[in-house]
Amino acid sequence: MRPSILNHILRFGAAFAIVIAITLFYRKLLHVNDTTIALTFLLSILAVSTVWGMAVSVAMSVAAMLAFNFFFLPPVGKLAVADAQNWVALIAFLVVAVLASRLSTSARQQAADASARERDIERLYRFSQGLLESGNVMELLNRIPAQIVNVFEVGAAALFLADKQKVYRSGPVTPQLDTENLKAIMVRAEPVFDLPNGLCFLPVRLGVRTIGTLGTSGSILPRQTLEAIGTLIAIAMEHARAVEQLGQTEAARQGEQLRTALLDAVTHALRTPLTSIKASVTNLLSNPSLLDGQKHELLTIINEEADRLNRLVGEAGEMAKLDAGEVELRLEAHPIEDVISASLAHCHGSLGSRVVNIHVAPNLPMVRVDVARAREALVQLIENANQYSPHDRPITITAELSGDFVVTSVADRGSGIDDPEQALIFEKFYRGKDQRYSVEGTGMGLPIAKAIVEAHGGAMSLTSQHDRGSVFSFTLPVERARATHP
Amino acid sequence: MTSAKVLIVDDEPQIRRVLRTTLASQGYTVVEARSGDEALEEIRHERPDLILLDVNMPGRSGLETCSEIRATSDVPIIMLTVRNTERDKVQALDAGADDYVVKPFGVEELMARIRAALRRVTPAESIPPFLSPELKIDFEKRTVLVKGQPVRLTPKEFELLRQLVANQGKAIAHRRLLQAVWGPDYGEETEYLRVFINQLRKKIEPDPGNPRYIITEPWIGYRFERPHSGKGADKSD
Numbered sequence: 086m087r088p089s090i091l092n093h094i095l096r097f098g099a100a101f102a103i104v105i106a107i108t109l110f111y112r113k114l115l116h117v118n119d120t121t122i123a124l125t126f127l128l129s130i131l132a133v134s135t136v137w138g139m140a141v142s143v144a145m146s147v148a149a150m151l152a153f154n155f156f157f158l159p160p161v162g163k164l165a166v167a168d169a170q171n172w173v174a175l176i177a178f179l180v181v182a183v184l185a186s187r188l189s190t191s192a193r194q195q196a197a198d199a200s201a202r203e204r205d206i207e208r209l210y211r212f213s214q215g216l217l218e219s220g221n222v223m224e225l226l227n228r229i230p231a232q233i234v235n236v237f238e239v240g241a242a243a244l245f246l247a248d249k250q251k252v253y254r255s256g257p258v259t260p261q262l263d264t265e266n267l268k269a270i271m272v273r274a275e276p277v278f279d280l281p282n283g284l285c286f287l288p289v290r291l292g293v294r295t296i297g298t299l300g301t302s303g304s305i306l307p308r309q310t311l312e313a314i315g316t317l318i319a320i321a322m323e324h325a326r327a328v329e330q331l332g333q334t335e336a337a338r339q340g341e342q343l344r345t346a347l348l349d350a351v352t353h354a355l356r357t358p359l360t361s362i363k364a365s366v367t368n369l370l371s372n373p374s375l376l377d378g379q380k381h382e383l384l385t386i387i388n389e390e391a392d393r394l395n396r397l398v399g400e401a402g403e404m405a406k407l408d409a410g411e412v413e414l415r416l417e418a419h420p421i422e423d424v425i426s427a428s429l430a431h432c433h434g435s436l437g438s439r440v441v442n443i444h445v446a447p448n449l450p451m452v453r454v455d456v457a458r459a460r461e462a463l464v465q466l467i468e469n470a471n472q473y474s475p476h477d478r479p480i481t482i483t484a485e486l487s488g489d490f491v492v493t494s495v496a497d498r499g500s501g502i503d504d505p506e507q508a509l510i511f512e513k514f515y516r517g518k519d520q521r522y523s524v525e526g527t528g529m530g531l532p533i534a535k536a537i538v539e540a541h542g543g544a545m546s547l548t549s550q551h552d553r554g555s556v557f558s559f560t561l562p563v564e565r566a567r568a569t570h571p
Numbered sequence: 572m573t574s575a576k577v578l579i580v581d582d583e584p585q586i587r588r589v590l591r592t593t594l595a596s597q598g599y600t601v602v603e604a605r606s607g608d609e610a611l612e613e614i615r616h617e618r619p620d621l622i623l624l625d626v627n628m629p630g631r632s633g634l635e636t637c638s639e640i641r642a643t644s645d646v647p648i649i650m651l652t653v654r655n656t657e658r659d660k661v662q663a664l665d666a667g668a669d670d671y672v673v674k675p676f677g678v679e680e681l682m683a684r685i686r687a688a689l690r691r692v693t694p695a696e697s698i699p700p701f702l703s704p705e706l707k708i709d710f711e712k713r714t715v716l717v718k719g720q721p722v723r724l725t726p727k728e729f730e731l732l733r734q735l736v737a738n739q740g741k742a743i744a745h746r747r748l749l750q751a752v753w754g755p756d757y758g759e760e761t762e763y764l765r766v767f768i769n770q771l772r773k774k775i776e777p778d779p780g781n782p783r784y785i786i787t788e789p790w791i792g793y794r795f796e797r798p799h800s801g802k803g804a805d806k807s808d
Contacts, residue, residue: 352653
């Protein structure tokens with residue numbers, strides 16, 4: 086911003102050159118009276134002082150006075166110091182130089198200030214926009230320092246929060262922004278500027294309460310800007326906290342609804358096999374005229390329904406665990422082929438002679454997966470495809486890369502799934518008022534598969550066309566860390 | 572042994588299996604339907620003598636199916652429900668079911684209810700027609716005319732009305748009415764009476780909220796009354 090030394094010397098040189106030029110002009114080319122010459126000097130000093138500032142113009146005033154005295158005032162060719170005219174000229178030159186340079190400097194300063202303020206406001210606006218994009222407090226806290234570094238072009242930023250006793254940082258490691266310093270500022274509760282080291286510290290206040298400290302290094306931010314940043318941080322944190330709380334209330338309410346639905350569904354699901362068993366047993370007990378074939382049929386039903394009850398109880402328990410996030414995944418790096426082959430081995434019996442096509446894209450990265458769990462999910466999809474499509478049509482399993490995920494799909498050529506059902510098929514225990522959707526078996530298979538995939542950080546989806554078949558897909562995250570450090 | 576034809580309507584294959592085996596072992600002919608729509612189809616083709624109808628089915632629900640069947644047929648319907656609450660029972664009876672069985676049920680209970688539902692076919696002793704300016708009931712022809720317009724009654728409603736008219740002017744106890752209309756195994760199911768009496772009143776009373784024919788005897792039962800001729804001629808409705 087400041088002119089370099091060379092620049093300075095050039096400006097002084099130029100000022101003296103102007104004085105010499107004027108002197109030569111009036112000496113050699115144009116002879117006019119003294120007043121016109123003095124006015125010309127005055128005008129040139131005015132011009133120089135406006136553009137190059139006080140130091141140059143003062144030096145120029147002195148030079149102009151000397152030139153005027155020596156070359157134009159009688160006795161010409163001699164410095165007549167005693168002459169009053171001399172002093173008047175000098176004072177006039179100096180006053181013009183000082184006043185004009187002052188005025189122009191302050192005008193320039195004001196313009197610079199205004200544009201700096203405008204820049205700060207624009208930055209604060211961008212900063213506030215950036216903060217409002219965060220949905221939750223954790224994301225917000227991690228975002229604040231990075232936003233400050235990016236938007237305000239400081240070297241490093243650190244935010245200390247009292248209630249979390251934690252420092253969130255961005256930018257290069259700066260020893261001065263350590264936790265102890267930040268804590269100390271919080272206690273002092275007023276901004277601190279360490280100009281030699283380029284450090285700013287600001288207590289972050291919410292109302293009258295100090296909730297933390299912001300520290301920046303690299304360049305000094307104006308105090309007003311810093312305080313505005315502090316206010317924005319406090320507001321954004323309150324906002325995020327309120328949003329988060331709203332979400333938690335909503336989640337609690339949904340959890341309650343889910344528990345009711347679960348109880349309802351489990352009651353219904355348990356009662357169906359119980360009905361078959363009870364009817365069969367009472368018939369066996371009370372009806373002596375049963376034929377052997379009929380007795381056998383009833384006993385078979387009892388056996389099958391007992392198995393179904395057992396499966397139901399197991400799955401309800403697993404669903405509850407998945408819901409509560411109590412299932413611990415043993416996540417390891419595996420090729421997706423491991424999951425596919427384990428699933429196929431498991432389904433071998435039920436698939437029978439069904440044609441299964443497998444397309445795994447070449448050079449797929451490893452996925453981060455609990456193979457046993459992922460197998461459960463994939464088996465569910467394969468079993469579904471097997472159950473709901475004619476036996477002479479093939480099932481196709483594909484695996485390919487999509488961004489940071491490996492997508493595994495199971496496609497059947499069955500009759501497809503209607504739109505209204507598509508929306509409900511993953512709903513846990515969906516049951517309408519007078520109807521229920523029940524997948525053959527227990528009705529919990531798909532929700533469990535979905536929950537397993539989601540526990541891995543993936544997602545499950547369905548596309549289906551009437552009479553064309555259905556494609557169930559799920560994603561598993563690519564193992565990054567282990568891929569680079571085997 | 573009977574050879575009545577029973578239609579089983581349930582979406583659960585295992586329940587259909589049990590019922591099929593059980594009913595077949597008791598000598599019934601069995602027809603099956605997996606949904607309400609299939610049931611309506613089967614009724615047209617097979618003309619069953621009795622329907623076992625699951626309340627809880629995907630698609631057209633049991634209650635809807637029941638109302639649909641009742642629009643065209645008097646066939647006895649026994650509902651299979653899962654919930655044992657007053658509201659569910661009343662809903663089933665309101666939809667036009669003659670009876671219901673709560674899952675899980677014992678086979679003897681189900682068989683008793685099936686026998687009771689089929690029992691009405693045996694003709695009872697004949698009683699003379701009831702004739703008043705507004706209401707005419709002919710028990711021989713099984714017709715009811717309200718202000719000259721024929722009214723459809725289900726077999727259970729008709730049987731109930733017959734019992735009430737046969738004992739005109741006398742209160743009949745809940746238990747006696749239940750046993751006379753539904754069968755000897757019944758007696759405690761007063762909600763049946765509430766629902767059926769309500770439906771009867773809606774069909775034959777000029778003002779069902781203020782009944783003149785079928786009078787409630789608190790704590791005892793119901794009584795059929797011939798209204799005074801002055802009121803009977805009132806055609807304000």
